[in-house]
Amino acid sequence: MSLTADRLYELLPAIIRQRDDAQREPLRALLAVIAREGKVFEDDLVRLFDNLFIETCDDWVVPYLGDLLGVRGLNDIARAGFSQRARVANTLGYRRRKGTATMLEQLARDTTGWPTRVVEFFQILETTQWLNHLRPQNLRTPDLRDTNALELVDTAFDTAAHTADVRHIASRRGRHNIPNIGLFLWRLQSYPLENVSPRSAGPADGRYFFHPLAVDVPLFNSPQTETDITHLATEIDVPTPLRRRPLFDELEARRAAILAGDTPTENYFHSIKPSPTPTIASALSVSVRLAANDPLTPIPPEQIFISDLNEIAPGQWRRPDATPAGHVPNVAVDPVLGRLSFAAGLVPAEVLVSAAHGFPGDLGGGPYDRRDSVAEFPLASVDWQAGVSANFPNDPLQNLYPTIRAAVDAWNNRPAGTVTGIIAITDNRTYAGNLTGAFAVQLGAGEKLLLVSADWPKLPVPGGAPGQTARFPGRITPSERRAHLRGDVNISGNAPLSSEAPGEFWIDGLLIDGALTVLKNKPSTTLGTLHLAHTTLVPKSDGLLVEDGNEKLSVALERTICGPIVLPDTVAALDITESIVDVENGVAIDAPGARVEIQASTIRGRVQAQQLEAGNSIFTEDVQIERLQTGCVRFCYVPLVSTTPRRYRCQPELALASAETKAAQALALARIAPAFTAVDYPAAAYLQLARLCAAEICTGADDGAEMGAWRFLRQPQREANLNASLDEYLRLGLEAGLIFAT
Numbered sequence: 001m002s003l004t005a006d007r008l009y010e011l012l013p014a015i016i017r018q019r020d021d022a023q024r025e026p027l028r029a030l031l032a033v034i035a036r037e038g039k040v041f042e043d044d045l046v047r048l049f050d051n052l053f054i055e056t057c058d059d060w061v062v063p064y065l066g067d068l069l070g071v072r073g074l075n076d077i078a079r080a081g082f083s084q085r086a087r088v089a090n091t092l093g094y095r096r097r098k099g100t101a102t103m104l105e106q107l108a109r110d111t112t113g114w115p116t117r118v119v120e121f122f123q124i125l126e127t128t129q130w131l132n133h134l135r136p137q138n139l140r141t142p143d144l145r146d147t148n149a150l151e152l153v154d155t156a157f158d159t160a161a162h163t164a165d166v167r168h169i170a171s172r173r174g175r176h177n178i179p180n181i182g183l184f185l186w187r188l189q190s191y192p193l194e195n196v197s198p199r200s201a202g203p204a205d206g207r208y209f210f211h212p213l214a215v216d217v218p219l220f221n222s223p224q225t226e227t228d229i230t231h232l233a234t235e236i237d238v239p240t241p242l243r244r245r246p247l248f249d250e251l252e253a254r255r256a257a258i259l260a261g262d263t264p265t266e267n268y269f270h271s272i273k274p275s276p277t278p279t280i281a282s283a284l285s286v287s288v289r290l291a292a293n294d295p296l297t298p299i300p301p302e303q304i305f306i307s308d309l310n311e312i313a314p315g316q317w318r319r320p321d322a323t324p325a326g327h328v329p330n331v332a333v334d335p336v337l338g339r340l341s342f343a344a345g346l347v348p349a350e351v352l353v354s355a356a357h358g359f360p361g362d363l364g365g366g367p368y369d370r371r372d373s374v375a376e377f378p379l380a381s382v383d384w385q386a387g388v389s390a391n392f393p394n395d396p397l398q399n400l401y402p403t404i405r406a407a408v409d410a411w412n413n414r415p416a417g418t419v420t421g422i423i424a425i426t427d428n429r430t431y432a433g434n435l436t437g438a439f440a441v442q443l444g445a446g447e448k449l450l451l452v453s454a455d456w457p458k459l460p461v462p463g464g465a466p467g468q469t470a471r472f473p474g475r476i477t478p479s480e481r482r483a484h485l486r487g488d489v490n491i492s493g494n495a496p497l498s499s500e501a502p503g504e505f506w507i508d509g510l511l512i513d514g515a516l517t518v519l520k521n522k523p524s525t526t527l528g529t530l531h532l533a534h535t536t537l538v539p540k541s542d543g544l545l546v547e548d549g550n551e552k553l554s555v556a557l558e559r560t561i562c563g564p565i566v567l568p569d570t571v572a573a574l575d576i577t578e579s580i581v582d583v584e585n586g587v588a589i590d591a592p593g594a595r596v597e598i599q600a601s602t603i604r605g606r607v608q609a610q611q612l613e614a615g616n617s618i619f620t621e622d623v624q625i626e627r628l629q630t631g632c633v634r635f636c637y638v639p640l641v642s643t644t645p646r647r648y649r650c651q652p653e654l655a656l657a658s659a660e661t662k663a664a665q666a667l668a669l670a671r672i673a674p675a676f677t678a679v680d681y682p683a684a685a686y687l688q689l690a691r692l693c694a695a696e697i698c699t700g701a702d703d704g705a706e707m708g709a710w711r712f713l714r715q716p717q718r719e720a721n722l723n724a725s726l727d728e729y730l731r732l733g734l735e736a737g738l739i740f741a742t
Contacts, residue, residue, distance in 0.1 A: 602710075
């Protein structure tokens with residue numbers, strides 16, 4: 001029972017309470033102070049009790065509980081998005097199952113946070129079998145008719161027998177040998193999005209790309225949660241790109257089961273359950289609105305046909321059979337290319353898709369939880385808020401609008417006296433239309449506006465009738481949303497230069513396919529702050545441009561992907577944190593008058609600025625800084641031709657200093673250079689450091705992590721933690737190797 005002032009006061013005799021009341025209750029005031037301090041003590045006791053258990057303890061207690069169990073000290077990777085809580089909680093389970101494949105799989109998952117599949121390579125090794133120990137599944141010659149098994153050769157789910165490989169698996173060169181255990185790790189994460197607007201492939205003819213940027217991007221599996229430590233991961237349990245064959249086989253079996261009156265087996269696809277807003281837990285789904293006034297109808301899985309939608313002729317894809325007019329249509333889907341097509345001649349009024357895409361981590365516009373970044377905006381002082389959804393009516397009284405343009409227009413013409421606002425886009429659809437001209441964002445002195453992908457939920461009304469709900473300003477849920485804005489965005493700062501608090505414009509969680517421009521409104525006006533967080537300005541678009549003027553403007557990018565940044569010499573500050581600025585063969589940052597600070601970012605392109613302070617970053621091309629007497633570049637990769645302030649432990653300069661001969665210097669210069677798995681957005685492994693990239697870059701940050709934008713993932717520390725743990729749990733004589741599936 002909680003300790004309160006009223007409870008303490010009621011314990012006193014009535015005569016004392018009467019005398020206290022006659023003297024204006026000084027004793028009650030004293031007991032209130034005692035109760036407040038007692039509540040602190042009581043809460044501390046509760047917290048201490050919770051800290052006795054790994055499931056409820058604070059994060060700082062986890063290492064101490066681990067020490068009681070003799071868990072070896074591990075690198076701190078809390079910023080990577082998870083803690084070592086599961087590692088400590090399952091320690092006793094590890095020791096009971098020491099050396100088994102399922103235990104090693106759970107250990108790897110808990111230690112690194114990466115989904116894992118353990119393969120005992122001796123199980124798929126070609127051997128001369130003994131008649132008393134036959135293994136009929138271990139055949140020397142694979143079945144060439146089993147295309148599904150052939151697709152999986154040399155993957156984590158390979159079942160074909162292999163000849164012996166005597167090289168050590170720890171060197172990542174050998175695999176199939178008697179003592180070898182392979183741990184396949186999936187570093188890419190799967191990000192599911194529901195009801196996204198696909199992009200039409202050219203003219204409206206019933207062909208679409210799943211990705212709203214109209215590019216071929218493979219769809220990923222949304223992994224199922226494994227709840228049993230004795231379960232060995234299967235293909236459906238890991239965030240791997242979807243393959244055509246297993247989806248095709250499941251849907252063919254489903255159609256056959258329905259015809260036979262049986263219950264179909266469900267792995268990737270699940271039956272649609274009737275509800276006002278059907279939610280689909282399938283690997284992918286498609287919903288259509290055949291005519292403008294028709295309801296949005298999900299296509300049942302048995303009417304989805306998995307196909308290869310490569311072009312069979314210029315502008316032609318394979319198409320499914322047509323259905324009778326007015327019925328839910330068939331659809332052909334290619335999960336490898338991320339494409340879909342309807343029957344010839346069918347062009348629905350609206351199509352929405354639900355699927356998952358792969359990406360290295362929580363950076364750029366994405367549907368992950370962004371509450372921490374949104375909390376930096378003054379939510380408590382919001383006095384105006386609008387919601388945007390394609391399902392909303394145009395209702396100015398409720399501040400609900402069907403387009404972003406309408407919401408921006410409402411902000412520009414809002415009632416006088418409102419200075420802090422939010423425009424929350426509550427769905428994942430595409431909104432086409434430029435926010436320019438009359439629809440440009442207007443911000444005066446002291447005004448702040450947040451444009452964010454977030455739900456605006458209805459909450460119970462305090463003191464209202466039972467069941468009464470309403471939407472309140474400042475109450476948003478920035479997760480599971482990633483809206484797509486197709487068009488240019490202009491911002492006009494109208495605050496006078498004499499203002500101590502010019503306007504601020506914040507963007508969070510959007511995918512913007514267009515240019516972002518801060519306008520030169522008048523010579524005597526300025527914008528104060530432009531803050532981009534967890535946002536993607538598509539690199540191949542025009543990026544971020546600030547026009548002349550805006551003398552008090554400061555620009556900040558946090559966990560953002562952006563094209564070229566061009567600032568006039570009047571802008572004094574540019575801060576880039578854990579972000580990517582990507583320009584192929586051009587100037588990535590042009591800030592002739594700015595003090596530029598870049599931390600843990602990847603800059604693909606040239607940099608020109610007045611001052612530079614940088615750390616743990618990668619600059620792929622030359623950096624030219626005007627003022628060299630101020631600033632510092634630490635733990636970065638910087639090309640030798642660059643002109644920067646003093647450098648500290650930067651590559652390749654550091655390696656060249658330790659090379660004793662010119663030949664060694666030439667070798668170091670050729671070896672130490674950034675190498676990426678993919679360089680084109682939105683590839684799943686976008687600007688992820690390749691496995692063959694030099695160790696001086698992969699572990700060159702000040703904390704031993706990799707340089708660049710993905711430093712916050714702490715991948716070297718995760719790998720080191722796992723290697724340190726394997727020796728304790730491997731059986732004698734076995735050797736383990738880490739194999740990165742993605």
